[in-house]
Amino acid sequence: MTWFTVALVLVVAAAGLLRWRRPAWYWLTFGVTLASLRVLVRYASVMDACGLTVPPARWRLALARMANREVPQSRPPRILRIRPTRTGLVLRLGLRPGQDAFDVAASADRLRHSFALYGVTSRELRSGVVEVRMTGYDVLRRVQMPAKTDARPMRVPVALREDGSVHYRDYRTVPHGLTLGATESGKSVYQRNLVAGLASLDVALVGIDCKQGVELFPLARRFSALADNPDTALALLEALVTHMEDVYQLIRANQRITVNVPDAEIAADIWDLPDDLRPVPVVVLVDEVAELALFASKDDEKRRDRIITALVRLAQLGRAAGIYLEICGQRFGSELGKGITMLRAQLTGRTAHRVNDESSANMAFGDIAPDAVLAAIQIPTDTPGIAVTGDASGGWSRIRAPHTSLREAVNICNKHAERTPELPALAAFRPAVAPLPPARVPLSKTAPATA
Numbered sequence: 001m002t003w004f005t006v007a008l009v010l011v012v013a014a015a016g017l018l019r020w021r022r023p024a025w026y027w028l029t030f031g032v033t034l035a036s037l038r039v040l041v042r043y044a045s046v047m048d049a050c051g052l053t054v055p056p057a058r059w060r061l062a063l064a065r066m067a068n069r070e071v072p073q074s075r076p077p078r079i080l081r082i083r084p085t086r087t088g089l090v091l092r093l094g095l096r097p098g099q100d101a102f103d104v105a106a107s108a109d110r111l112r113h114s115f116a117l118y119g120v121t122s123r124e125l126r127s128g129v130v131e132v133r134m135t136g137y138d139v140l141r142r143v144q145m146p147a148k149t150d151a152r153p154m155r156v157p158v159a160l161r162e163d164g165s166v167h168y169r170d171y172r173t174v175p176h177g178l179t180l181g182a183t184e185s186g187k188s189v190y191q192r193n194l195v196a197g198l199a200s201l202d203v204a205l206v207g208i209d210c211k212q213g214v215e216l217f218p219l220a221r222r223f224s225a226l227a228d229n230p231d232t233a234l235a236l237l238e239a240l241v242t243h244m245e246d247v248y249q250l251i252r253a254n255q256r257i258t259v260n261v262p263d264a265e266i267a268a269d270i271w272d273l274p275d276d277l278r279p280v281p282v283v284v285l286v287d288e289v290a291e292l293a294l295f296a297s298k299d300d301e302k303r304r305d306r307i308i309t310a311l312v313r314l315a316q317l318g319r320a321a322g323i324y325l326e327i328c329g330q331r332f333g334s335e336l337g338k339g340i341t342m343l344r345a346q347l348t349g350r351t352a353h354r355v356n357d358e359s360s361a362n363m364a365f366g367d368i369a370p371d372a373v374l375a376a377i378q379i380p381t382d383t384p385g386i387a388v389t390g391d392a393s394g395g396w397s398r399i400r401a402p403h404t405s406l407r408e409a410v411n412i413c414n415k416h417a418e419r420t421p422e423l424p425a426l427a428a429f430r431p432a433v434a435p436l437p438p439a440r441v442p443l444s445k446t447a448p449a450t451a
């Protein structure tokens with residue numbers, strides 16, 4: 001008996017320690033079972049308390065009255081499926097007549113407290129079916145990306161959402177992106193994660209880093225072109241516009257529409273071209289974009305206008321030529337001069353890290369999701385990397401990228417250095433890097449050590 005008590009105390013202590021120090025491990029060991037039981041046992045009473053039940057159907061009442069039986073109880077939504085995940089539980093609910101998805105969304109906070117879980121979000125899957133995602137702990141406190149993600153061409157897992165799902169940056173559906181945030185809010189780390197994700201794909205990376213190159217130049221081995229000041233940036237962007245025009249010529253040359261060509265084979269962008277002809281897609285990363293738009297003299301102003309014009313052209317026409325823009329900055333509004341709001345309107349994917357004032361958040365979300373503006377202002381200073389991002393459905397969610405250090409990103413880029421494509425149009429901007437030291441030859445019979 002005493003041994004049993006000791007074992008029980010040890011298990012409870014271990015669970016408590018895990019819950020405190022390693023919530024993710026706690027969830028996988030104890031949390032998931034306890035939470036599933038809690039949800040299933042308390043389900044009917046919690047739904048009733050949260051006002052998510054409907055009165056029994058009339059015919060049931062009539063039947064009960066006729067048979068002189070107990071009056072049937074109100075019915076909660078049907079549980080269609082309960083699925084434990086790495087970070088929480090996913091419930092699929094079938095709504096009763098008279099209920100709507102908004103009822104569930106409005107009760108999310110009450111459900112969270114009643115089931116003693118960390119976060120609850122819901123979305124409608126189809127008419128009458130709602131998915132409720134619950135997380136067991138604060139997944140954004142220490143971001144751990146799942147080992148297996150749904151990899152596709154031009155789609156990189158870049159952060160974790162607060163509901164525990166992976167946030168992807170998908171260049172095929174959202175070609176251009178804008179990332180805003182105050183200083184030290186985590187923009188460069190987010191961009192570094194993107195580079196690390198893109199490094200293993202067949203894509204050319206082009207970087208413009210006006211912070212004298214401190215963020216992107218260490219990753220130079222995987223970059224096909226880099227610029228660290230506005231003058232080089234201008235030449236680079238104009239070279240990219242020329243490259244884009246060449247790609248369009250290539251697409252046109254391959255269209256040759258005749259009656260014999262099946263509809264599916266008519267090319268209007270690079271992805272319709274056959275694999276052997278397709279030019280490599282290019283992702284252009286710009287850090288500290290305001291540096292490109294500021295000017296002090298008349299000459300600077302001319303350069304600035306040309307830079308913004310080139311960026312606007314790339315944003316307008318780049319998608320079909322496989323040129324994608326990823327722009328980072330602290331603010332990106334009309335005070336940076338003409339052309340900026342026009343460029344911003346082309347940047348569909350919006351992400352805002354912590355901002356200091358409403359007007360900066362408005363630059364990201366003012367025109368698409370007003371409640372996301374509030375969420376971006378509320379991000380606390382002590383959690384760099386937390387951001388609000390718009391999603392494909394027009395809603396928004398809170399995300400955080402894993403804390404990839406510059407060293408880790410450099411290692412990933414060096415590992416994939418041989419993937420770096422040579423773009424003839426951008427050859428002049430290829431960063432000069434020393435070749436990597438050869439991998440150490442193992443001392444074996446086939447490769448004898450030389451003296």
Ligand SMILES: Nc1ncnc2c1ncn2[C@@H]1O[C@H](COP(=O)(O)OP(=O)(O)OP(=O)(O)O)[C@@H](O)[C@H]1O
Binds near residue numbers: 185190384
């Ligand atoms: N996702 C994250 N998780 C944990 N810590 C982070 C994360 N992102 C950023 N940080 C921390 O915040 C610091 C600042 O991040 P970062 O350099 O990306 O900011 P920034 O927005 O680019 O700032 P600046 O505008 O000055 O360039 C980093 O050194 C890192 O310690």
Ligand SMILES: [Mg+2]
Binds near residue numbers: 187188215287
């Ligand atoms: Mg930065």
